[in-house]
Amino acid sequence: MQFTTRPTLQGTFGMVSTTHWLASQSAMAVLEDGGNAFDAAVAGAFVLHVVEPHLNGPAGEVPILLAPAGGAVRVLCGQGVAPAGAAPAHYRRLGLDLVPGTGPLAAAVPGAFDAWLLLLRDHGTKSLDDVLAYAIGYAEHGHPPVENVGAAVESVRRLFETEWTSSAQVYLPDGRAPRPGTLLRNPALAATWKRLLAETAGAGGREARIDAAREVWRTGFIAEALLRQSRRPTLDTSGERHTGTLTAADLAGWSATYETPVTYDWNGWTVCKAGPWSQGPVLLQQLALLPPRLPAPGSADYVHLLIENCKLAMADREAWYGDAAEVPLADLLSDAYNAGRRALVGERASYALRPGSPGGRAPRLPAHAHAHAPAGAAAGFDPMGAGEPT
Structure with missing residues (x-):
């Protein structure tokens, strides 16, 4: 006989599963408030951006598989493309044979925010205020960080303190990395979402408001902030400072798209992937x-x-x-x-x-498929460029 502390979970109303309890709790609250699964997914995703910043964020990417009731399975591609200027010749002119693993030269066009909002617009029922309220609350008032957040911040402490100083203000506010038993706040993110809501308040109905927010991300104050960061020379894993290739045209010209999934039939099931x-x-x-x-x-x-x-x-x-x-x-x-x-x-x-x-x-x-760590090299990844595999 086998015993487990993880019982089979069952329900008659709805279920949510994420990698953090606060995101699951927020998404479940959306369901209990009359929202559908897509509303809950979007609310939970934005909370994850707050409580698991070491794993994801609104300027990242997201592949979404969705199966509307009575409809076909679809893929929503939230993977931004490389900027138009990120051509091999550009990196070679900089004396690089690999794209640095950190810094603005590694940045693609941000995709996650637009994908989540497109999902909300086309398949959800809740307003933009409703789904962002949970993330704003945890960012503004704080949440108890998991240990891995602190460990991730410690691993890039020197980078934050010398290069990404605005990140240091959030994640090293008193010179200490986030730790369990304290509250971690991100007032800058809360202020960003509040300003987004304020700027789109007069856009009209629910869908028009969501599209207005997507446009602010691509061409408004958020796009301007992304471009300022990209143009700032920043130390990367090459050991040198570089600016990025992201442009206003890159941001304005991309949006998330729907696709047909790739499928394989196995053991009576059709398995779908992006x-x-x-x-x-x-x-x-x-x-x-x-x-x-x-x-x-x-x-x-x-x-x-x-x-x-x-x-x-x-x-x-x-x-x-x-x-x-x-x-x-x-x-x-x-x-x-x-x-x-x-x-x-x-x-x-x-x-x-x-x-x-x-x-x-x-x-x-x-x-890179044949890369190896030189003998005696320190274990782990150095975001400042020391000890990179050859």
Whole structure:
């Protein structure tokens, strides 16, 4: 007999699951107030931007899978594109052969905010004030931070104190990183959302108000702030200071879009994922690699099979996913291709990166796929550029 402290959760009204209890609680409050699942998702997402700032934010990106009642599954792409000026030639002129891992040169067009608002406009029922109220409250009045927030801030303390000083004002207000038992506030974010609501208050109905907010993000005071930050020379992992390539035209010209999901039928289910821009189809290929009969769940053979399949699918991701050319998904998910790939799984773990040749194409791996840490290098990632893998 097996015992667990995690019981099966069931409900007759609605359920919410997020990575932070305050976001789940906020989203559930929206449902209890008569909102639908899309309203709840948007409210919860904006709370996550406050309580898990080390993991996501409104200037990040988001892939959204949605299934409206009685409608087809759709993908909402909240992955912003690279700025028009972020061409290889630009980085080479700067003496760089890789895009720095931090700093404005690494920034794409922000996508999350527009995607969440597009979801709210097209599928939600609540007003912009309603869904932002929870995030504004926690940002303005504070919330108890989880330990990982403090650990993440400590890892970039020197960067915050010397380069991203406005971040230091929020996350190192007294020279100490956020810690459990205290309240973490983000008054700048609360003020931003309050100003957004004030500037769009006269826009008209619910949908017009949401579109007005999207326009403020792209061309208004928020866009201006994003551009000021991009134009400020900032130290990055190259060890030098650079400005970004983001322009007003980049911000104004992009918006989130709807797409058809990539699907794979497995064991009586149709599994849906966002496109290869999200790396989601890697999971579908792992399903395609499974043999008709699986070893006993939890056994050593079962774990070995799943891990080796994951390695093969990830190797194909490294060789074939990108936006410079069409990704051969039909071949990558085909039965014939995966039967051949499945035969590569032996009794021992493989240490090789082994991409395949879908449709007879020759795989091409980026240089970073062969990166290694030099002997004696310190463990971990240094945002100031020291000890980067070569």
